[in-house]
Amino acid sequence: MATKKFMYLNRRSSFGTVYAIESLEVVLIAAAFEQDVSLAFMDDGVYQIVEGQNTDGIGMKNFSKTFHALGDYDINKLYVSKESLEERGLSESDLMPLVYEDEDDDWAEKSSVKVVTNEELKAIMSEQDVCLSF
Amino acid sequence: MLHTVNKSSFERNSLQSCVNIIDDTSVILFIEDGVINAANNSKSSMIADLAAAGRVFALQGDVEARGISSKLADNIKLVDYAGFVDLVVEHGTAVSWV
Numbered sequence: 001m002a003t004k005k006f007m008y009l010n011r012r013s014s015f016g017t018v019y020a021i022e023s024l025e026v027v028l029i030a031a032a033f034e035q036d037v038s039l040a041f042m043d044d045g046v047y048q049i050v051e052g053q054n055t056d057g058i059g060m061k062n063f064s065k066t067f068h069a070l071g072d073y074d075i076n077k078l079y080v081s082k083e084s085l086e087e088r089g090l091s092e093s094d095l096m097p098l099v100y101e102d103e104d105d106d107w108a109e110k111s112s113v114k115v116v117t118n119e120e121l122k123a124i125m126s127e128q129d130v131c132l133s134f
Numbered sequence: 135m136l137h138t139v140n141k142s143s144f145e146r147n148s149l150q151s152c153v154n155i156i157d158d159t160s161v162i163l164f165i166e167d168g169v170i171n172a173a174n175n176s177k178s179s180m181i182a183d184l185a186a187a188g189r190v191f192a193l194q195g196d197v198e199a200r201g202i203s204s205k206l207a208d209n210i211k212l213v214d215y216a217g218f219v220d221l222v223v224e225h226g227t228a229v230s231w232v
Contacts, residue, residue, distance in 0.1 A: 051201060053201040054198040057196070086176075
């Protein structure tokens with residue numbers, strides 16, 4: 001099967017709508033088909049990967065922990081909009097430390113998260129074969 | 135009156151509409167994604183005066199779920215579900231800005 005470049009565009013926060021968790025489910029399914037997958041987080045989507053989420057008080061599943069599994073599925077390109085972070089008073093240090101092991105570099109642990117400007121994101125997006133929006 | 139806002143102002147203009155017509159004695163409670171408005175961010179000025187007057191509340195469980203407990207704007211008061219009920223009792227008619 002030919003490999004295509006898939007980008008999943010996440011623009012909603014985690015719990016107010018079902019978009020965020022549905023996106024993550026589809027990402028994990030796509031990973032099983034060994035496609036070139038990347039994720040983009042912009043607008044309120046950046047809240048999906050904020051460190052320290054605790055859902056005990058609202059009785060919902062804290063699926064933010066699932067993002068830590070993406071590295072094991074060879075999904076290690078998580079692009080985060082710099083402008084969206086800044087508008088929200090957030091920075092890269094507020095995000096979860098999501099990592100993967102690089103098989104081409106003696107399994108060194110590397111960050112999957114890359115903060116990019118909208119200009120950079122525009123270029124990354126234009127390289128995609130398929131762009132799915134959530 | 136008690137005004138509840140459950141949407142992020144980055145997503146919808148619910149909070150702006152609410153702030154535009156809120157009277158001098160009513161309070162705002164942020165719930166669900168509305169708690170994003172309680173964080174210190176580029177839109178915080180919208181509620182700064184109301185918060186300084188002690189009239190802006192946020193539901194603690196929703197704040198913690200979104201990992202923004204340490205990011206709150208000045209003078210936001212946190213309440214739990216019992217506190218939510220107290221606000222309803224104290225302020226009478228509730229208006230929901232969805």
